[in-house]
Amino acid sequence: MKKLEFLVQVLGMVGTNTYTCFHKENRECIIVDPADEASEIMKQISQNHLLPRAIFLTHGHFDHIQAVDELRKEYGIKVYASAEEKSLLEDPNANAIWDFVHQRKKVVADEYLKDGAKIFFLDCEWVMMATPGHTKGSCCYYCESEDILFSGDTLFRESYGRVDLPGGSQIEIEDSIRGKLFQLPERTLVLPGHGGATTIEYEKLHNPLAAN
Template identity: 45%
Template structure:
């Protein structure tokens, strides 16, 4: 039986799903999209007996990044991983939508820029990077093949898909990303989205509007 664990915590005003991924045998963790309440996430890691080793970002919108500074107060050397095409979103408050929170907004510079199809191992967990433009230019999903788990960010939701009316959004791109890169995964793949409930690829092939849309 696998000792892989994934814990979901909805943080911030709009309930962004932050995921804590770890192997019980290693006691190290990866945080995905710490959008708020970084201190709470750190304390939660301690409760699970794990130490965060990396922050993975599916994309750069404010509700997925605003908790990073709090995490880094506890772990200043923690590395941030993001898609290589997401630099503009992360570094421009007018694009990552943080400018509306007063001051000059919020920016993040990743330590590691990930390429489409790249495979990376952190905390003993093997990830495959899938570039899924549409919600943002550099949106990525993280596939954990051994566990048949997909972290889909704001690209694919339960019976829905990410918004494309924000800066750098593109509806035709997100539809193409979902159809060509996500719907080809095994149907029993568990999908953990940036908001809302978990789903599966098989379920979305039947009920998602992208699967039903014939355009």
């Protein structure tokens, strides 16, 4: 029986999915990509009697990080990100993406992880999978025992992350998805940074990067 559940809030100016993943028994939770509107995230945490333990970041673009510092300060928790994303996270002019974005944000993670690093939260082992392509330091977080993958802006339902922004690469995102994500068990639930949930099985049949 699965021991984790998740809540999703669509937040910020471009509708980013912020996930609060929690243990059904002890109510501990992690927050994945706190996009914006920290007060709304905190309200949901309070209403569901949850106990935040960490923040996971899939990449450094502005629409995934606006609420990080408020939540870190409120709950006294650590922020985890890919080591390859350090420069983007810490450069507010780079991670804003577009000139019209005024929500400039510098985020310094507490721990920068290497590909394959394992971290333990919610009575689960999470593996940080480096999946460059959308950005140089894009990553996913995978829990094998729960068959959950937080895919950020790497893999979407019937789509994948854009590669026309600085640090993007069509070759790298194809390698990340075909060479890594499509090698996961087909039953794996994929929770992306935008849009609805999917599975590895479904994407191997319907994604533009699926084998012909």
